[in-house]
Amino acid sequence: xxxxxxxxxxxxxxxxxxxxxxxxxxxxxxxxxxxxxxxxxxxxxxxxxxxxxxxxxxxxxxxxxxxxxxxxxxxxxxxxxxxxxxxxxxxxxxxxxxxxxxxxxxxxxxxxxxxxxxxxxxxxxxxxxxxxxxxxxxxxxxxxxxxxxxxxxxxxxxxxxxxxxxxxxxxxxxxxxxxxxxxxxxxxxxxxxxxxxxxxxxxxxxxxxxxxxxxxxxxxxxxxx
Numbered sequence: 294x295x296x297x298x299x300x301x302x303x304x305x306x307x308x309x310x311x312x313x314x315x316x317x318x319x320x321x322x323x324x325x326x327x328x329x330x331x332x333x334x335x336x337x338x339x340x341x342x343x344x345x346x347x348x349x350x351x352x353x354x355x356x357x358x359x360x361x362x363x364x365x366x367x368x369x370x371x372x373x374x375x376x377x378x379x380x381x382x383x384x385x386x387x388x389x390x391x392x393x394x395x396x397x398x399x400x401x402x403x404x405x406x407x408x409x410x411x412x413x414x415x416x417x418x419x420x421x422x423x424x425x426x427x428x429x430x431x432x433x434x435x436x437x438x439x440x441x442x443x444x445x446x447x448x449x450x451x452x453x454x455x456x457x458x459x460x461x462x463x464x465x466x467x468x469x470x471x472x473x474x475x476x477x478x479x480x481x482x483x484x485x486x487x488x489x490x491x492x493x494x495x496x497x498x499x500x501x502x503x504x505x506x507x508x509x510x511x512x513x514x515x516x517x518x
Contacts, residue, residue, distance in 0.1 A: 311424025319468045326475035333482045343368040369399045410476045421465015428458030
């Protein structure tokens with residue numbers, strides 16, 4: 294028995310026209326995956342050191358210096374803390390609300406393109422199935438035509454048409470599985486980063502609240518004197 298081994302380009306052409314959209318989805322998924330993994334790795338490395346630097350400065354009570362660090366660092370936590378410092382002296386709810394507004398924008402940066410990746414996870418297998426159904430329609434139409442002229446397809450010809458039709462399903466499932474793995478890993482990293490930022494934001498809010506209370510107490514004592 295002779296086994297014919299085909300390369301990737303031959304498989305692509307044998308699978309029919311739906312293989313091209315599936316190939317495009319795989320390229321988009323790969324590009325998004327690389328972009329997100331690089332971005333999240335960079336963000337995770339910077340968050341921990343940024344938090345230590347900003348909280349150390351904030352606990353010293355030097356708001357001007359802390360604000361300068363926020364503006365120079367241009368990090369996610371710096372932008373959040375800057376919003377809180379600019380509302381320093383206001384109610385705790387107002388300070389927290391200002392920080393949460395910036396946090397929503399930060400979370401949006403972390404989740405960028407994740408919805409597109411989720412779309413590919415669902416679309417790739419469906420496109421593969423659609424390609425297979427279309428190819429099977431062609432195969433069975435050929436069976437009917439050949440039967441009408443009393444020249445039916447042989448088992449080998451029928452099997453050839455069916456395995457070529459199934460190529461798109463295999464390709465769609467492969468792209469869907471790989472995209473799902475990338476999406477799940479990135480989502481896990483995003484959730485970890487968001488949780489870290491939320492905890493950091495709570496600590497910063499508490500420190501700002503303590504500084505505000507201390508300032509108010511000093512002002513009241515000075516007024517009484």
